[in-house]
Amino acid sequence: MKYIGIDLGGTSIKAGLVNEVGEILKRCSEPTPVKEGYRAVVQVMVEMIDQLIKQEGISKEEINCIGVGIPGVCNKEGFVYYATNLFWENIPLAEALQEKTGLSVYVENDATVAAMGESVKGALTGVKNAIFLTLGTGVGGGLVINNQVYSGNHGIGSELGHMVIGENFYDCNCGNNGCLETFASATALTKYTQKLIKEGKESMLIEKTQGEIEAITAKLIFECAYHGDAVSIQAIERLVKYLSIGIANLINILAPEVIAIGGGVSQAGDYLLDKLNKTIPQYVWCNHVPHAKIVLAELKNDAGIIGSAMFARARD
Ligand SMILES: [Zn+2]
Structure with missing residues (x-):
């Protein structure tokens, strides 16, 4: 099984196709359309996910789920309370991305997911x-x-x-x-x-x-x-x-x-x-x-x- 990892930042969105052991198989990066609002950001993410799947030559069914690290604060349901650099307040990010992709989406603070990354495959x-x-x-x-x-x-x-x-x-x-x-x-x-x-x-x-x-x-x-x-x-x-x-x-x-x-x-x-x-x-x-x-x-x-x-x- 494979996973999509998305690093959502104020200037760029970085996405990668990642395997079970945390190795990045394919990656892409796009500027964050901050001024166009969250729906535009979600749309860019959807396109990036499609691109990764196409590049790897796999079907969507081989993707287990999507994780998104955000520069802000959200709850366990992936509802973003705020993300200052994105000018976001009360954004149902997981719900919106899930609706567009049909895949389960999990959202967490960027530093928290980075801790997870270091824990699986880095210094920790x-x-x-x-x-x-x-x-x-x-x-x-x-x-x-x-x-x-x-x-x-x-x-x-x-x-x-x-x-x-x-x-x-x-x-x-x-x-x-x-x-x-x-x-x-x-x-x-x-x-x-x-x-x-x-x-x-x-x-x-x-x-x-x-x-x-x-x-x-x-x-x-x-x-x-x-x-x-x-x-x-x-x-x-x-x-x-x-x-x-x-x-x-x-x-x-x-x-x-x-x-x-x-x-x-x-x-x-x-x-x-x-x-x-x-x-x-x-x-x-x-x-x-x-x-x-x-x-x-x-x-x-x-x-x-x-x-x-x-x-x-x-x-x-
Ligand atoms: Zn403070």
């Missing part, structure tokens, strides 16, 4: 209790408990990025102040760096961006930190501190075996891991027993396709 393979954190524009997360993704009573849990861990100088998109996302995302890192520069601190970043500090990216900050830039180092140290607090909270509550970190910020690789491994133990309550191993996620851009397909497989 074979790990019974694990956490996946993605540090990108925002911070997303997924919990794997007893080999299953956990999303709480209504299916809207595991919003790890909105764990409140301190007071911050700007509010989170969710309306709260102090969310992990505002300390540990790529956005948070650039915002804090820009703040330091606006306060008059000298930095290599000013020259690198020819004074256009709005052009500073997380990647550039890591590069400059590597070359000894004090502002970049200070901003990264702050990210590491709060991310470590967030991770230690997760360890203290759930005691997972492994925590995998993905997303753009994780491209800093061992530089980031080394700092986290030094800082996290300061905040873990019980250091007498070994706590979670921190690793880099492995599936990168494929996490959404593989994860949503494997999520659907698990739910079907």
